[in-house]
Amino acid sequence: MKFDVVTPRLIHLPEPALSFGFGQSTDHPKDGLYLYGPHKADDRNKVITIGVIGTTEGLEYFRRWGRSVLGDVLVPPPKKTDKEHRLHLSNFPGMPAAFGVSFDPRDFIEYVVDGDKIETTTALQNHHEAVAQTVEVFLERVRHHDENEERRPDVWAFVLPEIIYTRCTRQARRSGVTLSPGEYVKRQKQRSNLPLLEDVIDLTKEDIFDDVPDFHRQAKAKLLKLGYTSQLVRETTLAPEAFTNAHGYPIRGVQDAATIAWNLATGLYYKTQAEPPWKIANMRDGVCYVGLVFKNLPNDRNNHACCAAQMFLSEGDGIVFRGANGPWQTENGEFHLKSTAARDLIGKVLETYEEKFGAPPKELFIHGRAGFSSEEWRAFEAAAPKETNIVGVRIKTTTGQVKLFRDGKYPTLRGTAMILDQNNAFLWTSGYAPRLDTYIGPETPNPLNVTVLKSSGERPDIETVLSDILALTKINYNACNYSDGLPVTIRFANKVGDVLIMGSARGGGKQPFKFYI
Structure with missing residues (x-):
């Protein structure tokens, strides 16, 4: 009996750059905001209105915090026990200086x-x-x-x-x-x-x-x-x-x-604000990313689930499309849509994209934690025009199946990829980041298992798929981190699903992503 021997190929992907004000770019959100301001920089300082609800003490805490962030907030001095550089910490220059917006406490x-x-x-x-x-x-x-x-x-x-x-x-x-x-x-x-x-x-x-x-x-x-x-x-x-x-x-x-x-x-x-504080620089034109969301409905006797799609553009911001409730969970625990629901959901995404840009996307990447059934995939293809290449990508977290060790003080570099073949690879989205001179994590990092499962046209190069996923780990606008371990298409699926399954949230077709986080 003969066995095929797979010789993995190790590569390192460069850290994706982010775009900020005045057409400038850098790889760290804090650096970009500190030096150049948000992507959609404005000549004048905007004033935002904040409504605050809390106890008497809570309101005072928020006022005090509001006054403090209008000016510098400094990183605490290092302790004697600190043996490393603390490049992951940055002084905050004040809301007006970093974001070009202000408020009156x-x-x-x-x-x-x-x-x-x-x-x-x-x-x-x-x-x-x-x-x-x-x-x-x-x-x-x-x-x-x-x-x-x-x-x-x-x-x-x-x-x-x-x-x-x-x-x-x-x-x-x-x-x-x-x-x-x-x-x-x-x-x-x-x-x-x-x-x-x-x-x-x-x-x-x-x-x-x-x-x-x-x-x-x-x-x-x-x-x-x-x-x-x-x-x-x-x-x-x-x-x-x-x-x-x-x-x-x-x-x-x-x-x-x-x-x-x-x-x-x-x-x-x-x-x-109408646009996010930073965007991914140098993304390919005409590309759209969709993360599928499934969540079982609470107290549903039919064991139905809610489905949704998170659409993210190369511009950065996202939209959530609510799909139909139905018996999407299969016996093996995976979720798969029936033909009509799948076609309707992706149809909403494509319609919104065309409304924004005047033409359908050249490539539509659908990210999921599981595979795609034949019925589901045929419906996706039927929903898309011929000029759109739909690519199905499975992104799974791993828990120790593959470990990569580096000779040195820190673990493997973030951006390291082990390519098995044209459709399969492991990608380390967590790891040692030279820019921070540290690794933010408790143990040897585990990679993501990335598989290009299907495409309606020519399959993209695996390195292109991995580079896109790495870039999508840098647009979590609920924080100002250097990066996340998961791309935004997968990272917030549970949070979006948690809100969508609420009886209070029923109704409505699409909403900006910012409402869910």
Whole structure:
């Protein structure tokens, strides 16, 4: 018996460059913003309007943070125990200097929520009701503002007490909390006293069960319906020194103040402006990237799932297209669309692309964690015009199947690729970055397993596919990191799905990506 011997080919892909103001480019978002400003630089300083909802203390924390980020926020001095350079840390030069936008902390649209009220709602006996009522404490302020005020904020910031994170997540155990009955428990007890009707009354058929009991997901879903982007931030992030244990240490470990400033400022800019702060430089014209999203619907007796597509252009920003709900999960745990749903979903993407550019894309890359069924792929091809080459790419994380070791202090370089053949490769999107002179990670990094599965036309070169994936790890506008370990087409699939499956988010065909993060 003969066996084919595969001789892997190792290459190193150059770090993708990003485009900033004045047509300048560099590989680090912080450098680009510090030196040149955002990609769509403006001659005058824009002023954004921020709506802030929180406790009395939370509002003060946000005002104090707002005042601080209008000027320099410095990286803390190195400790004696620091044995390495800290090039991954950067001073924050101030919101106006880095982003060309500003705000007046004295002019925030502010609404106070009662801390005692949050204590009460988070302690309701039914967890679904507890989360829903806690979200409502914040949302009723947003609706009140819409009904009574003409001035519309560019973004809503919810400043969240720590109790919301201990009691209002899906995994919250709420141990040690004295729970109180709410309206749901009272109604349930009333129904139980009607024995003649107990066979026809469904005790779980309540609106509160349409949403997973998670504050973050519910708030995003409901603000999506109201047409608002949002920034959810914990009080302990803004003022860690105000929350200490009995020994005087912060109850939560957080990043340094300069890094927090970079990340929150990037998110605020992205969620208030028409275009993202930076774009990928030197991307090929006429290329579109789509990440498929699947998420099982909560409490669905038919075990149906929601499907969606995240479209990202070479320009950087993204759009989320909601598809049909249906029995997309197969027996082996993978998700595959039926013909009509697949054609409709990709058809929406192509229609939007043509509206923006006046012509269909030359190449449409569809990224997924699984393969594509024959029915699914034929529908994708049927949805696309002949001049568009559709390329199906599977991107899977690995957990130790392949390790590459480097002779030196740090692990293999980010951008290293092991090419097995024209369709298969391993790509290290995490690893030692010379620009940072460090590796941000706990252990020897694992590569992504990349496979070009199908194409309607000529298959692209595997190195081109890998270079594109590496570039897509640099457009996470919810932070200001050098790079991510996953391309944006895969990175946010779960977060987008988490919002889409909420009953509060039902309806609507497409929304900007910035509403989901």
